[in-house]
Structures are given as C-alpha cells and as structure tokens.
Amino acid sequence: MSSDTSDIILERMMSLHPKIIDLTLDRVWRLLEALGNPQDRLPPVIHIAGTNGKGSTQAMLRAGFEGAGKTAHAYTSPHLVRFHERIRLAGQLISEEALTAVLDECEAANGGEGITYFEITTCAALLAFARTSADYTLLEVGLGGRLDATNVVDKPALTVITPVSMDHQSYLGETLAEIAFEKAGILKNGVTCIVGRQEDEALEVIERQAARVGAPLLVHGQHWHVGPEHGRLVFQDETGLLDLPLPRLLGHHQFDNAGIVLAALRQLGLPESAYEAALTRAEWPARMQRLTKGPLAQAAPSAELWLDGGHNPAAGIALARLLGDLPPKPLHLICGMLNTKQPVDYLTPLAPLAQSLQAVSIEGVTATLSAEETAAAARASGIRASEAKSVDAAVAAIVEQQPDARILICGSLYLAGLVLHDNG
The missing domain is CATH 3.90.190.20 (Mur ligase, C-terminal domain)
Structure with missing residues (x-):
C-alpha cells in the first residue's frame, strides 16, 4: 500500500457532489445506515460548535483527558498539511493504512451516490472511532451545527458552544441571531451544554433553543467565571475556585476557551490532574x-x-x-x-x-x-x-x-x- 493511496481516494471523493458545501443531513444518514450506524457505537461524545475557539478548546480538552490518564478520539477540520490531522484515534493521528481502509469502505458503501467531501470523510472518521477503544470522542463541528455532518449523535455526553460571531454568512445567515440558531442546533434534550462568552443577541437565541429542547446550560458569566489574576488563571463555579497556570496557548481569548474547558472537565467529573494538563500541555498549530x-x-x-x-x-x-x-x-x-x-x-x-x-x-x-x-x-x-x-x-x-x-x-x-x- 503506497503512502499516496488515501490521497487518491480523497481526490475521487471531491467529485461526488458538485458543491463543496451543501448543508443537509439526508446523505449522511443514508451512508451511516449503509455502514451499520457507527455513530451509535462511539465512546462518550463531546460535541463542539461555535465560530471561534473550537479547535483550541478541543486541543485543551484532549490534553486534559490525557493528563487524567484517559484517551480521546478527536475529529477536526480543516487540516493544515495532511488529511490525517483531522482524525486522531485514542490520541494518535490515524495511520495511512487505517485511513485508507475506512475511506475504501465508505466509498464502496456510498456506491457512487452524491455526497460532499466533508460528509463522506466525516462518516469515515465515525467508522474509525467506532472500531477503536477510547474513553471519549471529541467531535468538532465543521460548519454551523444544526445541519453539520457531525450532528448525528443522539445523546452526547456534553455539548459545547464557543463564542459565536459573524462568519460563513452565505451558509448560516446574515445576522448573529441566525448564525447562533445554527450553532444551537447541536443542543440535545437532557444533555448539558457549556456556553462560552457570547454577545447578548447570540446568547438569547441559545437560551431560547435550550429551553425548547430541554438542554441544561452552564453559561460563562452566569454559572462560571474565568480570568487572569496575578499571572495565574482563576476559575470559579458553584463547586469552588481553581487557581491554575495561564494557558500555554497565547492570547486573552484563550482565557475564555480555558474556562469552557475547565467547566466541561468539571461537568464530566474529571479529576484535578486534568485541569492543569489542559492548560499547560495543549498544542494547536497555526494559532499564533x-x-x-x-x-x-x-x-x-x-x-x-x-x-x-x-x-x-x-x-x-x-x-x-x-x-x-x-x-x-x-x-x-x-x-x-x-x-x-x-x-x-x-x-x-x-x-x-x-x-x-x-x-x-x-x-x-x-x-x-x-x-x-x-x-x-x-x-x-x-x-x-x-x-x-x-x-x-x-x-x-x-x-x-x-x-x-x-x-x-x-x-x-x-x-x-x-x-x-x-x-x-
């Protein structure tokens, strides 16, 4: 098997649909059914939506899990250098052999039907995750949330909405409220959502959708607070106060991302060893x-x-x-x-x-x-x-x-x- 095999398959997959983006879940459900519904056999899922900070948040969560001795699958997009970066199996980048195998299987199961590149490769990631043991699965939304190909897990362990801002208006809507509605599409009945810092217009939509579907919220500025103090990061929620090192990832916005991560780790019941690891061990290329x-x-x-x-x-x-x-x-x-x-x-x-x-x-x-x-x-x-x-x-x-x-x-x-x- 040559090292270029996955690239050849991925190139073919680019031509299965005339559009790069075509938001609907119909094609994804069809292919997942043909694959035996791998989305129903994943380790506990943390589903992450938002405009900014999704990748950094995911990287810190993974570092936190690993600091507590846990393993996590991770799905992100786009990749920077190689497609393999999108799929981590129990913390490790997917191998060429494993990637080629799931791509082959998805291509065969799809049978030449129309499906976007992101949709079929997301199905491939879910298939790989379902077949590999891990403690958690981190799924990062590709675009929006409501109709994103990752939005196929009935009962995630947790959902996360990072800050929502203007982006991809041609697909998600021309106002912040319309975009927030799409992001809030990942909310599920009975599943807690950690909500990062939001503009009032976006938060109102998220809270309204949460009430409609019955999703408990833990909201920045209401249920938890985070910020730098004297060269340290201080996080506080109803459980108590944490005094931690500043995040390894640079920028004031990473303080808020770290707060989302700490709230998530607390909600999931991770031990204190996860908190400092999340902040100090995370790596996320091309972010300053x-x-x-x-x-x-x-x-x-x-x-x-x-x-x-x-x-x-x-x-x-x-x-x-x-x-x-x-x-x-x-x-x-x-x-x-x-x-x-x-x-x-x-x-x-x-x-x-x-x-x-x-x-x-x-x-x-x-x-x-x-x-x-x-x-x-x-x-x-x-x-x-x-x-x-x-x-x-x-x-x-x-x-x-x-x-x-x-x-x-x-x-x-x-x-x-x-x-x-x-x-x-």
Whole structure:
C-alpha cells in the first residue's frame, strides 16, 4: 500500500457532489445506515460548535483527558498539511493504512451516490472511532451545527458552544441571531451544554433553543467565571475556585476557551490532574505559532516569525489584542485570504499595529483572493500594502528593510497549511 493511496481516494471523493458545501443531513444518514450506524457505537461524545475557539478548546480538552490518564478520539477540520490531522484515534493521528481502509469502505458503501467531501470523510472518521477503544470522542463541528455532518449523535455526553460571531454568512445567515440558531442546533434534550462568552443577541437565541429542547446550560458569566489574576488563571463555579497556570496557548481569548474547558472537565467529573494538563500541555498549530525552523526562519534569522490561521473579524480583534500585549517591536503582516471572507473587517483591528502588509494569493486554492484584492482591502483598512509573489518573497522584502522585524503570516488556515508544510 503506497503512502499516496488515501490521497487518491480523497481526490475521487471531491467529485461526488458538485458543491463543496451543501448543508443537509439526508446523505449522511443514508451512508451511516449503509455502514451499520457507527455513530451509535462511539465512546462518550463531546460535541463542539461555535465560530471561534473550537479547535483550541478541543486541543485543551484532549490534553486534559490525557493528563487524567484517559484517551480521546478527536475529529477536526480543516487540516493544515495532511488529511490525517483531522482524525486522531485514542490520541494518535490515524495511520495511512487505517485511513485508507475506512475511506475504501465508505466509498464502496456510498456506491457512487452524491455526497460532499466533508460528509463522506466525516462518516469515515465515525467508522474509525467506532472500531477503536477510547474513553471519549471529541467531535468538532465543521460548519454551523444544526445541519453539520457531525450532528448525528443522539445523546452526547456534553455539548459545547464557543463564542459565536459573524462568519460563513452565505451558509448560516446574515445576522448573529441566525448564525447562533445554527450553532444551537447541536443542543440535545437532557444533555448539558457549556456556553462560552457570547454577545447578548447570540446568547438569547441559545437560551431560547435550550429551553425548547430541554438542554441544561452552564453559561460563562452566569454559572462560571474565568480570568487572569496575578499571572495565574482563576476559575470559579458553584463547586469552588481553581487557581491554575495561564494557558500555554497565547492570547486573552484563550482565557475564555480555558474556562469552557475547565467547566466541561468539571461537568464530566474529571479529576484535578486534568485541569492543569489542559492548560499547560495543549498544542494547536497555526494559532499564533512561533516559527523557528525551516527555510523561512533561516532566511530571516534576526526576525520574529509568527503564524496564525484566524480569518474572520472576531479573530482579527483577538489577534490585535494578543499582539498589543507583546513587547513593542515593528510589526509587518504577510496576508492571504479566501474570497468568502471579509478582509477589511478582519484587518481593521490590526491596522493600528502594522507598519506594512505584503499581500499574497494562496497557491493551489481556487477560492483565494488575489494579492491585488487583499492589498486593496488592507489599504481600505488603513494599512500600507503591496503585493508579493509568495510568502518567501514577502519575508525577503521585509527583512531587507528591517532584519529584526516582527513578521506575522496570517489570514487563512489554508495559507498556514502551506507555510507549515515546509516550515512546521
């Protein structure tokens, strides 16, 4: 079996449906039935929806489980470098052999019927999870929640809704309330949901849907509180107070994500050994990740290189706050974005901090904004901008003018994946 077998199958799966995204559960239910309904045989499921913070929350939860001596399956998307990153079996990335086997089985069971790439690969992940022993299953929603392919577990152990903000409006709705309604679609009768910090408009929708389906809520600011104090993270709920190290993942927004995780671990009855592990052992690539190896680091030995895959307005705000907390240093951005995003809204919070922006297109991604379009958006947000042919060329241009610059490569997880392929 060649190492390219899964890639060949995945390429075929891309052509099974004319749309990349087509939100409905009908095709998923059909294929799961043909596979023997693996979603009914999973270890206890924690189902995670939200706009920002889903991946970081999942990473901290997994670290917490492992710190308590437990194992967890984990499903996330998109991947950065290899598809295998989407599926962890009992903590380990799925092997090429195991991935190829479940993809083969799903392709055969589907019988050439129309189904999206995300739907059929989600079914493959559920099949792999059902066949491998673990203590928990972490399922991250791909898009929305109500009609997402992951929303097929009747009785999860817990649900989580991280902060909801504007993103994917063409699929989820044009208002925060409409988007929150889609996220709240993961709520289940009798299943507690941990709710992260929300705008009032979003929280009202989540609370209304919870009352309708009979889902108990544990809400940030009502049932639990979290924040930094004297260089530590303090969490408090009705059980008591926790005094813990700050999260390993950078940024003020990670304090809130950590609070969600601690509330979840408490609700699940995990021991105290899980709490500190969740905060101090979590790793999540392309979330304000420092690049210290590879060709880019070698080309800019005196520069400070960072990578972040955030791409919506809320991510821009969080990133600006994080950068503002770093020791002062001239900041230069290298940015590439998709044409489904709002580049001006994303970049505007960064404008007061950035001395310049080099715009790039994202190689091999048909939905990329051109470098010219991204540069125009940067100028509209108040950043001096120019175009570059590649990330390498952009880094070279920046360090030629300022060798010790702080350089942030940002705007898209797809761009981050390309960077990590050679510099991870």
